[in-house]
Amino acid sequence: MKDMHQRTELSSLGEFGLIDRITSAVELVNPSSLQGIGDDAAVIDPQGLMQVVTTDMLVEGVHFDLSYVPLKHLGYKSMIVNFSDVYAMNAEPKQVTVAIAISNRFSLEAVDELYAGMLAACGVYGVDLVGGDTTSSTSGLVISVTAIGVARKEDLVYRHGAKENDLLVVSGDLGGAYMGLQVLEREKAVFKQDPNVQPDLAGFDYILERQLKPEARKDIIAMFQELKLRPTAMIDVSDGLASEAMHIARRSELGVKIYDEKIPIDPVTYRTARDFNLDPTTCALNGGEDYELLFTIAQSDFDKVKGSPHFSVVGHMTDQASGYQLVDKQGGQHELKAQGWDALLKK
Amino acid sequence: MKDMHQRTELSSLGEFGLIDRITSAVELVNPSSLQGIGDDAAVIDPQGLMQVVTTDMLVEGVHFDLSYVPLKHLGYKSMIVNFSDVYAMNAEPKQVTVAIAISNRFSLEAVDELYAGMLAACGVYGVDLVGGDTTSSTSGLVISVTAIGVARKEDLVYRHGAKENDLLVVSGDLGGAYMGLQVLEREKAVFKQDPNVQPDLAGFDYILERQLKPEARKDIIAMFQELKLRPTAMIDVSDGLASEAMHIARRSELGVKIYDEKIPIDPVTYRTARDFNLDPTTCALNGGEDYELLFTIAQSDFDKVKGSPHFSVVGHMTDQASGYQLVDKQGGQHELKAQGWDALLKK
Numbered sequence: 001m002k003d004m005h006q007r008t009e010l011s012s013l014g015e016f017g018l019i020d021r022i023t024s025a026v027e028l029v030n031p032s033s034l035q036g037i038g039d040d041a042a043v044i045d046p047q048g049l050m051q052v053v054t055t056d057m058l059v060e061g062v063h064f065d066l067s068y069v070p071l072k073h074l075g076y077k078s079m080i081v082n083f084s085d086v087y088a089m090n091a092e093p094k095q096v097t098v099a100i101a102i103s104n105r106f107s108l109e110a111v112d113e114l115y116a117g118m119l120a121a122c123g124v125y126g127v128d129l130v131g132g133d134t135t136s137s138t139s140g141l142v143i144s145v146t147a148i149g150v151a152r153k154e155d156l157v158y159r160h161g162a163k164e165n166d167l168l169v170v171s172g173d174l175g176g177a178y179m180g181l182q183v184l185e186r187e188k189a190v191f192k193q194d195p196n197v198q199p200d201l202a203g204f205d206y207i208l209e210r211q212l213k214p215e216a217r218k219d220i221i222a223m224f225q226e227l228k229l230r231p232t233a234m235i236d237v238s239d240g241l242a243s244e245a246m247h248i249a250r251r252s253e254l255g256v257k258i259y260d261e262k263i264p265i266d267p268v269t270y271r272t273a274r275d276f277n278l279d280p281t282t283c284a285l286n287g288g289e290d291y292e293l294l295f296t297i298a299q300s301d302f303d304k305v306k307g308s309p310h311f312s313v314v315g316h317m318t319d320q321a322s323g324y325q326l327v328d329k330q331g332g333q334h335e336l337k338a339q340g341w342d343a344l345l346k347k
Numbered sequence: 348m349k350d351m352h353q354r355t356e357l358s359s360l361g362e363f364g365l366i367d368r369i370t371s372a373v374e375l376v377n378p379s380s381l382q383g384i385g386d387d388a389a390v391i392d393p394q395g396l397m398q399v400v401t402t403d404m405l406v407e408g409v410h411f412d413l414s415y416v417p418l419k420h421l422g423y424k425s426m427i428v429n430f431s432d433v434y435a436m437n438a439e440p441k442q443v444t445v446a447i448a449i450s451n452r453f454s455l456e457a458v459d460e461l462y463a464g465m466l467a468a469c470g471v472y473g474v475d476l477v478g479g480d481t482t483s484s485t486s487g488l489v490i491s492v493t494a495i496g497v498a499r500k501e502d503l504v505y506r507h508g509a510k511e512n513d514l515l516v517v518s519g520d521l522g523g524a525y526m527g528l529q530v531l532e533r534e535k536a537v538f539k540q541d542p543n544v545q546p547d548l549a550g551f552d553y554i555l556e557r558q559l560k561p562e563a564r565k566d567i568i569a570m571f572q573e574l575k576l577r578p579t580a581m582i583d584v585s586d587g588l589a590s591e592a593m594h595i596a597r598r599s600e601l602g603v604k605i606y607d608e609k610i611p612i613d614p615v616t617y618r619t620a621r622d623f624n625l626d627p628t629t630c631a632l633n634g635g636e637d638y639e640l641l642f643t644i645a646q647s648d649f650d651k652v653k654g655s656p657h658f659s660v661v662g663h664m665t666d667q668a669s670g671y672q673l674v675d676k677q678g679g680q681h682e683l684k685a686q687g688w689d690a691l692l693k694k
Binding site: 046051053088089135148156236 | 387388406436489491500503
C-alpha cells in the first residue's frame with residue numbers, strides 16, 4: 001500500500017530524473033502527436049486543419065491557495081482553463097505543454113499528484129501532454145500551460161463575429177464557482193481561528209466542484225455539430241458574464257443587452273449567495289471561473305436552442321450606440337459593468 | 348524626450364489595459380498567423396507543414412538576476428532560448444506566446460522594456476507574438492514562452508537519428524556564456540562590498556554578449572539548406588556540450604567520443620577561464636547557455652563542413668557499449684560526465 005505520508009525530496013531525482021518520471025506516465029493517443037516529450041520540441045501533424053493556441057498561467061497565492069486546493073484538483077483545473085479557451089474557438093484541444101516552477105518545499109509525491117490531475121484531464125478530454133519545462137522556484141508554485149487545438153477553417157468562431165439582433169446564449173449556469181470559493185475562504189478563516197473545528201462543507205458539493213474541479217464544455221461543441229449550429233461569436237466565461245459579453249460586443253463593434261431574470265443560476269448558488277448577503281445576479285455577472293460558453297446566434301437559429309436544458313438565452317446584441325445594458329425585473333435599464341472579483345469583494 | 352526615471356504603476360492600467368498596450372506594439376508579419384492576441388486563442392494556418400512546439404520558463408532568482416540583467420536583454424533572451432529549440436529541430440520559428448507573472452514592484456516602464464526586448468527578437472527572427480497571459484505575482488518575475496515553428500516532415504531532425512561513426516559537429520564556440528556569467532557575478536560581489544566601485548567589464552564584451560544577448564543559429568539552418576546537408580541528429584547547447592552529446596547518444600542508442608582539443612573555445616573565453624582558475628575545456632563541456640547547435644552527420648558529408656569557420660568536428664558516435672568518452676590531448680580516455688553548472692561551482 002502507498003504510504004500517504006511518504007516524502008521524497010525533489011533534489012534526489014534532479015531535473016532529468018523528474019522529466020523521465022513525468023514522461024513515463026504519459027501515453028500519446030492522437031495520431032497528430034508525432035513527437036512528444038524528449039526532444040528539443042514536440043512535433044504535430046496538423047492533418048490539413050487550422051491550429052489554435054492558447055496560454056494560461058496560474059500562480060500560487062494569486063490564482064490558487066494550496067491550504068484548501070488539493071494538488072490533483074489544481075492539476076486538473078490548470079488543463080481545463082486552457083481546454084475551455086480552445087472550445088471557445090469551436091475547436092478541439094489535441095496537445096498541451098506544461099511548464100512548472102516549483103520550490104523544494106514540494107515533495108516528489110506532491111508533484112506526482114499535480115501531474116496525476118493534469119493527466120486525468122488529458123485522458124477525459126483526449127489531449128496529449130507533448131512537452132514542457134520543469135524548473136525550480138524561489139518561492140511558490142507557478143504553472144504555465146499552452147493548449148493546441150484543431151478546427152476546420154470554416155468552423156472557427158471568433159469573438160468578433162456577432163451581428164446586431166443576434167441572441168446572446170450561455171451554456172449551463174453561472175456564479176457557482178465564485179460561491180464555492182466564498183465557502184472555502186470562510187471555512188479557511190474559521191479553521192485559522194480554531195484548528196479543531198472541522199470544515200462545514202455539507203450541502204455545498206455542487207458549488208465546491210464548480211470551483212475545485214471545473215469541466216470544459218466539450219459536450220457543447222459536439223452539440224453544435226449535431227444541431228448544425230454555428231455561433232456567430234463565442235467566448236468562455238472565465239471573468240464573469242458581464243466582462244465576457246462586453247468582450248463580444250466590443251470586438252463585434254456592437255452593444256449588448258442582458259436580462260437579469262434570464263441569467264441561469266443553480267439553486268445552491270442562489271441560496272449560498274443569499275447566506276453570504278450577496279446578490280446572486282451580481283455573483284453570476286461578475287464571479288467568473290464558471291468555464292461555460294457564451295455565444296451569439298442568428299435569431300433564425302433560435303429553434304435549435306429553444307427548450308434545451310443546456311442553453312439559456314440571456315439577451316441580445318444591439319447597435320453600438322446603445323452601449324452595454326442590464327435590464328432588471330422591473331424593466332429598468334442599468335449600465336452593464338465588468339467589475340470583476342475585486343469590485344465584488346470591496347462591496 | 349522620454350523621462351527615464353518615470354514610474355507608472357501597473358495597477359493604474361489593470362490587466363486589460365496592459366494587454367491593450369502590449370497588443371498595440373505587435374504587428375503580425377507571417378501569413379500563417381491568422382489571429383493574434385485578442386481572442387480566446389490564436390489561430391495558425393500550418394499551410395501543409397508540420398508544427399513544432401517548445402516551451403521554456405525563466406524564473407527570477409533561478410535563471411536571471413535583475414541586478415545585472417537589463418529587462419530588455421532578458422526579454423530578448425527569453426525568445427532566443429525558445430527559437431534555438433525550434434532551430435534544433437531543423438525547423439523555423441513562426442509564432443510565439445508569452446505568459447508573464449509580475450509583481451507590483453515592477454513599473455509599467457519596466458514591462459515596456461521587457462516586451463521591447465521580446466519584440467526586437469521577434470523582429471530579427473521573423474516571429475509573430477500571437478498570444479499570452481499577464482498575471483500578478485506575489486514575488487519575482489516569471490516568464491513562460493512557447494514557440495511554434497514549421498518544417499517539412501522530411502526535413503525534421505530529432506535527437507535520435509544518429510548512426511554509429513557519424514561525426515559530431517558543433518557550430519560557433521563554447522563556454523563563453525558561462526564565463527560571461529562568472530564576470531558578472533564577480534563584479535556584483537565587488538559592488539556589494541563597495542557600491543562606489545564601478546564594474547570592470549572592459550575587454551569582456553564578447554562573453555558578456557554571449558551571456559546577456561545570445562543569438563539563436565538561424566543562419567546555420569539556412570546553411571544546411573544551401574549545403575544540402577541534413578544532420579542525422581541535432582540538439583541545441585543549453586546545458587553544455589557534454590550533456591547534449593549524451594542526450595544524442597542516449598536517444599540514438601549509441602556511445603559518443605569527444606576530443607578535448609577539438610572543442611572550439613574563443614580566446615576571450617579561454618583567457619577569462621584561466622583568470623578564474625577554471626579549466627577552459629570544462630567550461631565549454633559543462634557551461635551551457637551557448638545556444639549553439641550540436642549535430643551529427645554521415646562521414647560522407649564531411650566535405651560539406653570541412654574548413655568552414657562555422658563548424659567544428661568535435662568527435663564521433665560509437666557503439667553503445669563504448670559509452671561516453673572524453674579523449675584528452677595525450678590520448679587518454681575519461682568517462683564523459685554531464686556535470687552541469689552545480690558541479691562546476693562546487694569545484
